[in-house]
Amino acid sequence: MTNTYTETYTIPYYDCDSEGLLKIPMLIKMMIRTSGNQSDSLGVGAELLKEFNVNWIITQHDLKISELPRTSDVVMVTTQAESYNKYFCYRRFWLHDSNKNELAFMESTFALMDVTTRKVHAVPDEVILPFQSEKIKRIKRGEKIPEMNETTIKRSFDVSFWDIDDNHHVNNATYPAWMMDSLGYDFLISHVPTRIIVKFNKEIRYGEAVESVVEEIKEQETIHQIKSNETLCAEGLIQWKKR
Amino acid sequence: MTNTYTETYTIPYYDCDSEGLLKIPMLIKMMIRTSGNQSDSLGVGAELLKEFNVNWIITQHDLKISELPRTSDVVMVTTQAESYNKYFCYRRFWLHDSNKNELAFMESTFALMDVTTRKVHAVPDEVILPFQSEKIKRIKRGEKIPEMNETTIKRSFDVSFWDIDDNHHVNNATYPAWMMDSLGYDFLISHVPTRIIVKFNKEIRYGEAVESVVEEIKEQETIHQIKSNETLCAEGLIQWKKR
Numbered sequence: 001m002t003n004t005y006t007e008t009y010t011i012p013y014y015d016c017d018s019e020g021l022l023k024i025p026m027l028i029k030m031m032i033r034t035s036g037n038q039s040d041s042l043g044v045g046a047e048l049l050k051e052f053n054v055n056w057i058i059t060q061h062d063l064k065i066s067e068l069p070r071t072s073d074v075v076m077v078t079t080q081a082e083s084y085n086k087y088f089c090y091r092r093f094w095l096h097d098s099n100k101n102e103l104a105f106m107e108s109t110f111a112l113m114d115v116t117t118r119k120v121h122a123v124p125d126e127v128i129l130p131f132q133s134e135k136i137k138r139i140k141r142g143e144k145i146p147e148m149n150e151t152t153i154k155r156s157f158d159v160s161f162w163d164i165d166d167n168h169h170v171n172n173a174t175y176p177a178w179m180m181d182s183l184g185y186d187f188l189i190s191h192v193p194t195r196i197i198v199k200f201n202k203e204i205r206y207g208e209a210v211e212s213v214v215e216e217i218k219e220q221e222t223i224h225q226i227k228s229n230e231t232l233c234a235e236g237l238i239q240w241k242k243r
Numbered sequence: 244m245t246n247t248y249t250e251t252y253t254i255p256y257y258d259c260d261s262e263g264l265l266k267i268p269m270l271i272k273m274m275i276r277t278s279g280n281q282s283d284s285l286g287v288g289a290e291l292l293k294e295f296n297v298n299w300i301i302t303q304h305d306l307k308i309s310e311l312p313r314t315s316d317v318v319m320v321t322t323q324a325e326s327y328n329k330y331f332c333y334r335r336f337w338l339h340d341s342n343k344n345e346l347a348f349m350e351s352t353f354a355l356m357d358v359t360t361r362k363v364h365a366v367p368d369e370v371i372l373p374f375q376s377e378k379i380k381r382i383k384r385g386e387k388i389p390e391m392n393e394t395t396i397k398r399s400f401d402v403s404f405w406d407i408d409d410n411h412h413v414n415n416a417t418y419p420a421w422m423m424d425s426l427g428y429d430f431l432i433s434h435v436p437t438r439i440i441v442k443f444n445k446e447i448r449y450g451e452a453v454e455s456v457v458e459e460i461k462e463q464e465t466i467h468q469i470k471s472n473e474t475l476c477a478e479g480l481i482q483w484k485k486r
Contacts, residue, residue, distance in 0.1 A: 013279060017407070033257060161428055166263065185404055207428070
């Protein structure tokens with residue numbers, strides 16, 4: 001069992017939707033923050049990454065939600081660098097309420113991007129060894145997202161200044177925000193996701209025009225594509241339940 | 244001197260822009276959160292407001308910034324309910340760094356909206372007296388925003404699910420986000436606001452198409468309009484300096 005790292009947060013009202021439930025993009029950001037803070041605590045933060053001219057990017061999230069916390073709730077976020085291979089690092093995140101009930105669990109795949117070439121860079125030992133995570137050979141591909149047959153809904157977005165993160169591209173948490181947003185207020189206010197898979201294929205930069213395409217494949221299941229200039233930049237699958 | 248109320252926060256990386264400075268909409272949200280928490284601490288929070296079928300809305304912000312905090316900085320937000328008249332409550336906010344240097348100061352005007360009729364409701368004594376703020380007769384109108392002559396830039400936005408707050412309308416902090424966003428990445432990454440005035444005229448609901456219109460009136464000064472269906476919903480003035 002490798003190191004885990006836990007932080008406690010109080011959910012601010014402004015990270016919640018109009019009904020007081022934590023917004024999904026904020027849940028993902030809160031989780032990712034914990035991994036950044038774990039890196040800092042182990043002395044493998046931004047400064048070391050700069051020496052290699054790299055920064056962390058995310059290639060996949062698989063988030064399972066049993067219950068979303070509400071405004072002012074105190075929650076604990078735990079993360080663990082589970083395993084890694086030459087190019088990919090596999091990380092787990094848990095969200096617990098103050099009584100230690102599990103509210104959500106996410107498995108994410110991280111990689112290092114060369115900041116100049118924008119290409120994936122092999123993971124240096126100096127960056128990964130302090131996490132004491134398991135070195136593996138295989139590449140975990142995660143669940144396959146069904147192919148899209150019929151587009152039922154499309155919505156266009158222009159990248160906003162506020163979407164751009166320190167990698168100078170659209171933050172990973174914006175993609176599920178765009179995916180969900182195309183389903184509209186009435187649906188989102190009456191449903192809540194139980195599972196969200198997002199696979200990232202290509203970064204999106206400022207100035208790009210983005211299309212969020214949706215197909216409902218089952219009663220409570222939607223598949224999603226985020227496209228820029230007809231290029232598939234991310235795909236997703238979301239399972240829903242009634243609020 | 245009426246009661247003040249202070250809270251300490253650590254700035255999360257995800258509330259900062261690509262260069263690590265706190266995003267303006269997040270600064271405003273952090274400040275407003277403090278006033279909500281002060282209300283809760285005095286027993287005049289959401290439950291009491293529900294008895295009157297009202298909720299707080301904001302009609303004006305005047306924010307002066309000397310320096311923006313960065314990722315992981317520890318800051319203190321202080322608020323004070325300064326004075327009020329029949330319909331409006333005037334509130335002050337301060338942002339300090341951990342050495343008690345003042346980083347920002349905001350004066351905001353609050354009113355109560357009847358949640359059913361969406362009209363302004365007179366401020367009940369039960370809601371305002373616990374703040375021990377001064378009762379005044381006059382209405383503070385704040386600085387006048389120059390009229391717009393020439394539109395240099397226009398950008399369109401669709402209201403997002405994520406913009407809607409517990410008043411079921413676009414959150415006040417989204418308006419300066421739209422105003423600033425229409426100036427584009429290159430400008431925003433090389434400039435930082437020193438003063439932001441926003442005056443709110445009409446609420447915006449989900450499904451509306453919004454236009455953010457800008458005119459540069461001086462070297463480092465822009466004026467802004469947020470319109471929906473040709474109706475002026477908010478106007479703003481922003482003063483800038485080079486980063």
